[in-house]
Amino acid sequence: MIDEILATLMNVFRSNSMQIPLIQPIVDYLMQIPLINILVALILWRPFFAVVIMPGLAVLLLYLLYIVWFERKLTARIQWRVGPLEVARPIRGAIQALADGLRYFFQEAIVHRDAHRPYFVQLPILAFIPILLPIAFIPAGNAVGIKTPYAIQLIVAFLALIPITIIAIGWASNNRFAFVGSVREALMYVAYEIPFIIAVISMIYLYGSGDPYVAVEKQSLVPGAILNPIAFLVFLITMLMATSRLPFEIPEADQEIAFGPFVEYSGMLFGLVMVLAYEKLYIMTLLFVILFLGGWNGFYFEPLGDLNAPLCLFIKTVVVISIIAIVRSMYARYRIDQTLRYSFSWLIAFSMVALGIGVVLGWIL
């Protein structure tokens, strides 16, 4: 009975598995060992590989370790400092984020008396659902979790759920700073979501489909950033707003309102909510790369086989995020009214122009 189930599973996994010539000998060797072989087959199963390994959870964790360190190091260099160093001198302190994470993990997680206890504890974990769901729809070449022609629309829809959890976090904290932060988050949400969605719609018009495969295929000669530069700019700015990065770090302005919605979180719970913005940035940048920078088009090495596309997508994403990280140490923070005025006048106007370009180009192409 169990053998039959295992054999069926093996068949399912083997029929749709990643072909990577470089590690093929190792895979062949592991396939001969019982029980290990089903694990290896599972990992190499394309949907599983896309969601859990690359560009999914495993590299997301690696990216989190990298980006926190890189941002601190870059800020330090711009301020003529050294940045995290002594924790691991030979690799220039690259595991600083790991030390911080471990410290958070073993610290007391305080749930204060005024908080709405169940929501206060659940929401940081619930917030991961809208973060993780888009990963299932983001394809990277052959590796794809769920294949659908409406993937881009679905990703945008799930991204729109994240601010709701953040507002709920602020409400459950029952703190005046958290309340102010939640209100700011709600205002920002309306301000960036409209131009962001219009910019994405303009690109969907341009490619004639919400299917990432079609989008990437149409960019094989000219990337989307050149086809529709205004949509590119609008997407970039709204991405900074959506992930509350400086110059739009308004909901979490720690000098004004002490980290806004997250002020009451401590220990492991704070570790969870702190990475929310970074994870959202990762998902949005994946979408950004697919829409504007040619997705997984790029290098092709024969030994890597199917791994080429995810690797290319991941490298492009990390490079884009590293460039965005510079913005943090270069700009001051806007006030909320300045941001809203800018967003509701110029940004929406630009996104409308982008929509026009998208419709016209889509009709021509």
Place this chain on the structure above:
Amino acid sequence: MEEFTKFVRGGILGPIKKWGTKWSLWPVHLVTACCGAELAHAFACGYDGERIGALNYGIARQTNLIIVEGAITRKMARVLRITWEQMPDPKFVIVMGACGLNGGIFWNGYNLVKPSEVVPVEFFIPGCPPTPEALLRGIRQLQIKLDKGVAENSLTFSEIALEKGKKPKVLPVSPKVVSNAPSIVVAVKKAVDWEFGKQLCDRLKAIGRAVITAKNRIALKVEVENLRSAAMKLKDLGFDHVKSVNVIDVPNEGKFIVEFLISSYSVKELMPVLVNLYTEISRKEPKISSLSDIFPSADYLEREMQDFFGVNFVGNPWKGKFILAPDTPEFPLRKDFKLEAESYVGD
């Protein structure tokens, strides 16, 4: 606190906990004095405390180290304790500067509290103010303590044998000296060319003994029982507010001198004039009628004097401590006020 160090080092996961905590000491800095500038320097481009994993963070909930910079007053002690209790365990405290150590230049002050009496302190960094190197050394020492489990002095001094017949050094005595016969004269007459003042003095003579002490300054002495009527008459003349209320303690004569500095905002020629309405009251039973109903601006000033000298302003509804912390010893500005002396036990 020792139990936090034990927690960080103990258990099967001890090495991981120790490593994580050691390289991630995020200080929340409680600046009350000039040591804050040194802390800023220690984390700026010159010395860069972020090298050793210490990142300054404004919010107590997400940190694990307090750096107390400067003197902690009785009111600030409450803030320090609240900050400490807001932080999640395990947490550590480093105290910076001479003020936090033993008072520094505020030594023997009635309003001073040692941080070590409020929260458990891991390390003291002496200096006035300590250099950035010293501060970073303090953080390093805490890391070493987490590593080894024991606290050690970062400096050792060579021992010097005491010479025979030489007196050991003693602590300095309090600089507060009470003179036996201080000369306190509130009204010193001075001849000035001030025509309006002379006219005003003539008018004020009906109230009490008026003396011109300088240009635009008049001292007006009244008896205690006439104080209110004098204030009413001054109000009729056009004076409308009290600028300051002072009490002068004269213990050898057994009296307090209470001064009300009265001026005007409404009458133009009276605006530069400052009338010092003063009276003397007994030190044993310091009672004086309040002027807060005649001049509302006297209210808070009277409360303050009530705090500092224990003068009872009859008619002012405020009772109890106003500016000082509730646990301050009574009447700290009286000349015979004595702090509880520190005693050193042991050889």
